[in-house]
Amino acid sequence: DLYCLESDVETDDLLDQSYSTRGFEKRPYYVRTAKKDPTFLTDRCFENLLKAETAPQITGYAAKEITEDMRRIVATWMLELCEQRKCQEEVFILALNYMDRHLRRKIVPKTSLQLLASACLLLASKLREPSCKSLSADVLVYFTDDSITKYELINWELLVLNTLKWDISVVTPLDFLEHILTRLNIKNSMNIRVDKVREHAQTFISMAAQENFCEFLPSTIAAASVVVSVNGLKRDMVHECYLIRELVDRILKSSITEEVLNKCMARMERVYQEQKKLLSPEYYYHTPPNSPCIKSQGVPGTPQKCKSESNGTPVDIQDINF
Incomplete structure (x- = not known):
């Protein structure tokens, strides 16, 4: 019966793991995906997620020379790499979680920040991606423009695992997203396309990961992203107040307060407006996987922005205009 529920999905424009004239060959991969199981959206699973999420981390990094700007630069590089490789959304979020936890302890x-980021991407990809799609060490070395070696990357992978005590299956805001959308019943109550709300909420979650919303619980970030997304799609304060009250009183119950949720929402909207002003329309278009646009140039972790050779659809997280 399980085999009957599988569906073959062809993934386009994925890169082969083997080199070909210092590049990667393209060939289609077939990934067998299982049907969504409603069991994972039950109240028991949701309550276990709430119990498993870790408390907010308010301590700084062990290395004082690592600033928020440096983290933001390397996070942008990680996001662009994940987009080019068409990774699942969880890979980017998990990799940043590993990196932040490692930086707080070690x-x-x-100069090793991009090496750490690459090791975290390698781990997150192994955990969440199918084997034929996962980021290999060779691919990561290639996209750092050979600023690191495969030997260094594998050693740092073990270093990160030891630092995290092999605790890499952590709860992220994306784990709560489907639970919240299901329980809010947005599609029936507000006549808003739930897939659009999901898409915008994923955008805000990625943006929050880039900006390091470490003082908020994953469930709080997920809830705030949903409310902000609905508010952007349907400017109605009555609906916003209704959503906040329902999230706090019925869904998340005693895990967060309305004050904390409003604080997270306000920061999320402020960061979005700030990033929107900084972006120019000629950036963040689809580029070929072998394009040097996302390779680091000089400073480790610094992505090179460039115009696409051909026009395409904006893919960056800040390109959603409400």
Whole structure:
């Protein structure tokens, strides 16, 4: 019966793991995906997620020379790499979680920040991606423009695992998203397309990960992203107040307060407006996987922005205009 529920999905434009004239060959992969199981959306699973999420981390990094700007730069590079490789959304979020936890426990020189980010991407990809799609060490070395070696990357992978005590299956805001959307019943009550709300909420969650919303619980970030998304699609304060009250009183219950949720929403909207002003329309278009646009140039972790050779659809997280 399980085999009957599988569906073959062809993934386009994925890169082969083997080199071909210092590049990667393209060939279609077939990934067998299982049908969504409603069991994972039951109240028991949701309550277990709420119990498993860790408390907010308010301590700084062990290395004082690592600043928020440095983290933001390397996070942008990680996001662009994940988009180019068409990784699942969880890979980027998990990798940043690993990186932040490692930086709080170990002193990492700023020259090794991209190496750490690559090791975290390697781990997150192994955990969440199918084997034929996962980011290999060779691919990550290639996209760092050979600023690191495969030997260094594998050693840092073990270092991160030891630092995290092999606790890499952590709860993220994306784990709560489907639970919240299901329980809010947005599609029936507000006549809003739930897939559009999901898409916008994923955007805000990725943006929050880039900006390091470490003082908020994953469930709080997920709830705030849903409310902000609905508010952007349907400007109605009555619906916003209704959503907040329902999230706090019925869904998340005693895990968060309305004050904390409003604080997270306000920061999320502020960061979105700030990033929207900084972006120019010629950036963040689809580029070929071998394009040097996302390779680091000079400073480790610094992505090179460039115009696409051909026009395409904006894919960056800040390109959603409400």
